[in-house]
Structures are given as C-alpha cells and as structure tokens.
Amino acid sequence: MSKLLVSPSPHIHSKVSTRSLMLDVVIALIPAVICSVVFYGWQELLVLGVSVASCVLLEWAITKYMLKQPSTIGDWSAVITGILLALNVPYTTPWWVIFIGAVVAVGVAKMTFGGLGQNIWNPALVGRVFLLVSFPTYMTTWSQPQGLFGVDAVSGPTPLGAIQEGLLQGASVQDLTAAYNYKDLLFANLGGSAGEVCALALLAGFVYLCCRKVIKPWITLSILCTVALTSLIFWSVDPARFTDPAFNLLTGGLILGACFMATDYVTSPMSTWGGVVFGVGIGFLTMMIRYFGSYPEGVSFAILIMNSVVPLLNMWFKQKKFGRK
C-alpha cells in the first residue's frame, strides 16, 4: 500500500524553475562581467560587488522586516539586477551612488510593486535612469578603459556623447565617426559604462541564453533590425547629420539592453508577435532619442517606455489557446 502514491495531476514536473532560469542568465552575464573587469580593473570589481551585495541585502531586508514574508533572494533575480545595474554605470561611480541606485531598483521598482513577477519596469533600468537623472556628473563622466593593471584613468565622452557634442558644434558626422574603428567597438576599447564596452562578450551570453532556450531571440532581433533599418533610412538621406547603422548597432548600451534587459520575462510581452512589436518600438524610440533627443543615448528610456505598454501588448496579442480557433 505504501508503494501506491495518490496525488492530483500534474505528475511529471519539468526541472525548470525560476531559480534555474535566473542562474542561466547569471551564467550568460559572466563573459561580460569578466570582460568589464579585465578592461576596467579592480574598480569595476568593486562596483559589481557593491551593486550585487546591496541589491541582495535590500531584497532580504525588505522581505524580512517590511513585508514579513519568506525571503525571495533564493531566486537569484536580485543578483541579476545587481549585475545589470553595475554594468550600466561608469566604473568611477562612488559606492554610495550605486547603493542609492540599488535602493531605487530593488526597493522602488521591484518590491513596491510586489516583487519578482509584479514589477512593471525592469528594476535595473529604473535604477540606472534614476541615477542618470539625479547624478548627471557621476553618470556621464566616462573613462577610457585602462586595463586590469592600468594606473591613471582618463575621462572622456562615450562615442555617442562625443557625436552629439560635435554635432552641436557644427561638425559633420563623417568626420566625427572617422575617429572610431568598428573593430574597436566590437572588441571594446572605448569609454562607456562597463556593459557598453564589449559587444562580443554580451553576444556570447545572448547566444548561450538562446541555446538554453531561456529566452527567444525575437525581441532582441527585432530591436537590432529596427535600429539598423531606422538608422539606414536616416543615414542614406543625410549622412552628414545622422550616424550610420553599424555605428549605431555597436555603440551605447544597445546590445546590453537588447540582449539582457528588454528580454526580461516579467517586463516583456508574452507572445511572439507581441515581442516583435515591443522590439520594434524599442528600436525606433532608441533611434529617435539618439537622433533628436537631448540625451545622447536612449536605449534605457526606450525600454522603460515600451515596458509600460506591455500590458496592452499582452491584451492585443493573446496566445491562441489550444484547440480554439
């Protein structure tokens, strides 16, 4: 009798859990993390440590002391938020600024809405945008990569920042982009926040996530295609005023945003077509902000704006139920 187990269905469980998915994302971020530490040195390690530690600690403290619920840090989502936040700020950011970013990311954007699964906006991005608006001096003083054993930091603008500045002074885009070598952009040799520097490492993580079927590539691809297409149209109309597609694809936080932040489960649409529309929106808004906005970079704003329309996209692009016409 004891051999006979009676239980309601389902009887077969898949091994996939929130925890295992999140762990895969952390693994996918490792190349980018290693890359950024190699390029930026120990200071970047400090930024990463502070960011991850404060995100995890805050989530633990909020669940324990304010919500009085079982802790949710075991699902690793706070770790991802921490890593993404760290990859989104310059490595020269002081620790207390990063801590404030973590408070906004975990405390305001995530736990206020009810924790993982309830948040409307990507927590790490909310943290980043808050810091960008609040501390423009710390957040826009970018430094050139100095290497793990480098001594002095040289501060300079990001490629996108430099272009915007140059355009305001009346220079043409061709002269300005001539200073950048696309190989450098791909392999990271430029000023920028940690996550902006090594496109290849980020793409490796993205390929890993797709192979493990953690994310589907549609959102990312539609973002990248839209950015390429939009900039191709503008660039072919007036190459002196607008930057070319390859430059736009490789600079700024586009690859980080498209691969890791737009594809966040909670804040992206559920259906494939919803995801495609979501991606097109992000790509288009990014290019509009880059070309016409007052900030040189628009990926984070674009993703946050499209995050807010996700409930609508979920309503318009419903998944067809099995057996229904």
Next chain:
Amino acid sequence: MSKFKLITDGLVKNNPTFVLLLGMCPTLATTTSAINGLSMGLATLFVLVLSNMAISAIAPAVPDKVHIPVYIVVIATFVTLLQFLMQAYTPAMYETLGLFIPLIVVNCIVLGRAEAFANKHGVLESACDGLGVGLGFTCSLTVLGLVREILGSGSAFGYNFIGGHDGMLAFVMAPGAFLCLGYLMVLFNKYLKKN
C-alpha cells in the same frame, strides 16, 4: 459636530492630499521645496476659509441651476484679492508660484468644500471646515516639499546641510514628486489604519 472636530477632521481623516487626493496639480508642481509648499498651502488656506464663509452665507439665496458659476465667481474674487496681496507684500513668492496662484480658482478642494460642506452649513462651521482642510493641505504640502527638498537639494527650509554636494536631482523634478507623494500616502494611510 464640534468646531474642533471639524478642524482635526480636515487635518487627518479628510486630509485633502493624502486621503481625498484633491488638488493634485499644485501639490505635484509647487512642492519643490518646503517653503514653496508652505506658501502654496497658506494661499489655498486663505481662499478656502473666506470662500467657505461667503458661500455658506449666500447659499440659501443662490438658485440651484446656477450655483456652480456663482461659487466660481465668489472663489475667483478671493483669489484675485490674494493675488494682489501677494504681489504687494511677497513679490518673490508670487513670482515663484506664478501660475499656480490664479489656478486656485479651479482647485477642486475649494470648490469641493463649497459643494460638499459650505452650502449646507452655517458660516462659523464652514469657516472651521475651511480652516481644517486648508491646514491639512498646508501641512501635507509642507511635508512633501520638505522631503523633496531634503532629498533633492540637501537642504531644509532653505538651510543647506550637505555643503557643496548635489542632492538627488530627480526629487526636485516631476518623477520625484510622484514618488514622494506615493510613499508619503502609503505611510499616512498605514498610520490611519493603525488608529
């Protein structure tokens, strides 16, 4: 209802900002610092008390069909009065608050109290109600302004305490207004529920 209860009700149970959620436009726009919030609150308090008294006095004589236009005219009169007074005695504050002074005319707290309270009660009671709600509004705006000023520019009532550093600029801007309002509302309602 005792007069004292009317005043405390306006402060806590009928708090226009955190409970009734009225007058959100000046609340969000003028609370960039504690002083600004305080002045906006006091300006509204002034109009609220006087308009409540005037409306409760004339309410029985006003035909029902035109009561809203009549109330608006009464409120607008007091707002114009306030505008001239502020222009004369506090020109700097008048400049800072700018458009939001004339906008008190269409502030829903003022019209709301006229509709919900003043036209059914006596002059003295209406004055107490106006005073209570006005004080509630003033306190909420001052607290909101204070929190935003401390976080946003590192000062309180104009007294800077972080030296040469910058505050968190986001709190001086619109997103900070919504954020602070939301969290203060949570705290206020948590306190209300406890009692």
